[in-house]
Amino acid sequence: VPDELTIPDLPAEERIALAIGAHPDDTDFGVAGAVAYLSQAGWTVYHLICTNGAKGTADPGMDPARLIALRREEQRAAAKTVGGKEVFFLDYEDGELQPTRDLLKDIVYHIRRLRPHTVLTHDPSDIIVRDAFINHPDHRATGTAVLDAVYPTARDHLNFPEQIAEGLTTHKVRRILLWGSNHPNYTLDIGKVLELKVESLLCHASQLGGREDFLKFVEERWKNDEGRYTEQLRKVEFRF
Ligand SMILES: [Zn+2]
Numbered sequence: 001v002p003d004e005l006t007i008p009d010l011p012a013e014e015r016i017a018l019a020i021g022a023h024p025d026d027t028d029f030g031v032a033g034a035v036a037y038l039s040q041a042g043w044t045v046y047h048l049i050c051t052n053g054a055k056g057t058a059d060p061g062m063d064p065a066r067l068i069a070l071r072r073e074e075q076r077a078a079a080k081t082v083g084g085k086e087v088f089f090l091d092y093e094d095g096e097l098q099p100t101r102d103l104l105k106d107i108v109y110h111i112r113r114l115r116p117h118t119v120l121t122h123d124p125s126d127i128i129v130r131d132a133f134i135n136h137p138d139h140r141a142t143g144t145a146v147l148d149a150v151y152p153t154a155r156d157h158l159n160f161p162e163q164i165a166e167g168l169t170t171h172k173v174r175r176i177l178l179w180g181s182n183h184p185n186y187t188l189d190i191g192k193v194l195e196l197k198v199e200s201l202l203c204h205a206s207q208l209g210g211r212e213d214f215l216k217f218v219e220e221r222w223k224n225d226e227g228r229y230t231e232q233l234r235k236v237e238f239r240f
Pocket of ligand 1: 022023026136139
């Protein structure tokens with residue numbers, strides 16, 4: 001288990017991480033390896049999913065209500081595979097997410113309630129990533145709202161004071177890990193937990209083609225030039 005990720009000298013009560021994805025499956029594609037290492041090292045990892053995933057199908061016979069329910073169950077199973085403790089769903093409409101006050105408020109609420117040391121989410125900085133794909137608008141909206149929630153909104157008590165009045169307290173996140181970034185500064189070798197990552201991805205059966213094709217895709221997507229499996233992350237640590 002990589003020490004720079006799991007911080008062995010961190011007090012046990014601070015070992016809490018919150019992974020926030022736009023759609024069911026994003027978190028597992030992005031950071032299932034990191035989540036697996038954190039939970040193996042005794043961290044409590046929570047998942048928060050912003051949208052209901054209702055657009056994620058090419059099957060014309062699929063009914064959105066059935067898809068939403070199916071993808072929730074897939075996400076719960078996937079999170080469990082990598083040691084996640086609980087999954088929360090915000091249920092915004094898939095494909096229509098905006099970094100609104102409401103989304104910000106909901107994310108701040110979960111940060112103040114769960115009190116994570118580390119937050120993992122989409123890097124919203126760029127629309128084009130690695131000149132290879134477009135950063136989905138829901139991913140950008142999620143990443144933007146999460147970063148705004150971490151700083152300054154969750155930290156300062158005059159933001160959403162009704163939450164403070166309800167008994168929550170302000171919270172300072174110490175570290176952010178972003179996936180899907182043009183500026184990764186941290187390579188996490190996920191070789192020891194690759195099987196768990198693949199298993200978590202296979203839980204999202206509604207999103208995958210044939211199993212064999214998928215395993216080939218995993219090889220190509222996460223294996224680097226030296227033949228190692230990695231998650232490329234952008235790490236931001238707040239020192240003050
Ligand atoms: Zn997504």
